[in-house]
Amino acid sequence: MQRRDAFPAALAFLLAAHPAAAAAPKVAASIAPLAGIAAAVLGEDGPPALLLPSDRSPHRGALQASQTRVLADADVVLWIGPDLERGIGAALDAMPPTWVAEHTLRAEAAQGMRHRPLRRFAGDAEPAEGRTGGDDPHLWLDPGNAAAIARALAERLAILEPPRAAVYRANAERFAGSMTALEADLAESLAPVRGRRFVVFHDAYRYFETAFGLEAVAALADEPGEPIGGRRLAEVRARAEADGAVCVFADAQAPEGAVTGIARDLGLKPGVLDPLGAGLEPGVDSYAILLKRLAEAFRGCLAR
Ligand SMILES: [Zn+2]
Numbered sequence: 001m002q003r004r005d006a007f008p009a010a011l012a013f014l015l016a017a018h019p020a021a022a023a024a025p026k027v028a029a030s031i032a033p034l035a036g037i038a039a040a041v042l043g044e045d046g047p048p049a050l051l052l053p054s055d056r057s058p059h060r061g062a063l064q065a066s067q068t069r070v071l072a073d074a075d076v077v078l079w080i081g082p083d084l085e086r087g088i089g090a091a092l093d094a095m096p097p098t099w100v101a102e103h104t105l106r107a108e109a110a111q112g113m114r115h116r117p118l119r120r121f122a123g124d125a126e127p128a129e130g131r132t133g134g135d136d137p138h139l140w141l142d143p144g145n146a147a148a149i150a151r152a153l154a155e156r157l158a159i160l161e162p163p164r165a166a167v168y169r170a171n172a173e174r175f176a177g178s179m180t181a182l183e184a185d186l187a188e189s190l191a192p193v194r195g196r197r198f199v200v201f202h203d204a205y206r207y208f209e210t211a212f213g214l215e216a217v218a219a220l221a222d223e224p225g226e227p228i229g230g231r232r233l234a235e236v237r238a239r240a241e242a243d244g245a246v247c248v249f250a251d252a253q254a255p256e257g258a259v260t261g262i263a264r265d266l267g268l269k270p271g272v273l274d275p276l277g278a279g280l281e282p283g284v285d286s287y288a289i290l291l292k293r294l295a296e297a298f299r300g301c302l303a304r
Helices: 002-017 032-045 065-073 088-092 097-103 143-160 164-195 206-212 230-243 258-266 286-302
Strands: 027-029 077-081 102-105 197-200 215-219 245-251 270-275
Touching: 002 143, 027 032, 027 065, 027 215, 032 077, 032 143, 032 164, 032 286, 065 088, 077 143, 097 102, 102 143, 102 215, 143 164, 143 206, 164 206, 164 286, 206 215, 215 230, 230 245, 230 258, 245 258, 245 286, 258 270, 270 286
Parallel strands: 027 077, 077 102, 197 215, 197 245, 245 270
Antiparallel strands: none
């Protein structure tokens, strides 16, 4: 009897200990990797809503009405910035600037981010208008940047929900610590393929490459999904030969099997890289799993 009586008391205590549970800030993340980082910071208050699906490139496409509703309903919209998620940029342009200032958090502006300029490979055409400068927006593929994003989100959540500030900050610090450990693990697992060269479908992996000593020598398209012309293919083939490339990597968001014919044409081994984590449910560990899978895909193809 005594044990039974203890249950309601324990329940009452739990409810009292989490008075803010019902008022947890609503976070919407643009892409799955950011949703994973946000899930780690939110802990019990997560997971966040995900705005853009991982089976498609985030670069293009307007938001659907349902996505715009999720965005407008959020207390915090965590996104990279207008150079990456152009559909979100367009949706935010239509909202009142004061709402945007109060409800959005641009990962690219987080304190302590490592920024890398957009690169051009030897033999690339002149960049198209609007793509002439600025930073490479694929900045989530660096574990140090993920830690910086987690801390920035924790600070924003601390303002929105002061009673939970310590929890969010502790979650962000735990996540940042796990990123330091992950970076060391991945560096060790990628050591055997350090310096080995490759071609990519689109130039999305620079932050990961720089963090772990890998090096793309050419990209087949300036934008994901762009048709690859014969001249571009010939140029990339020459570059790959001159630089001793081993593999060509398609993005997981490209049509299945797209890499097979290209790899044959280029005389390279085919591989697939997933910068977003297609099929990975955003959760506290999903960002780490995304990076581990990426490392595994690089290693699997580049190892001789
Ligand atoms: Zn991209």
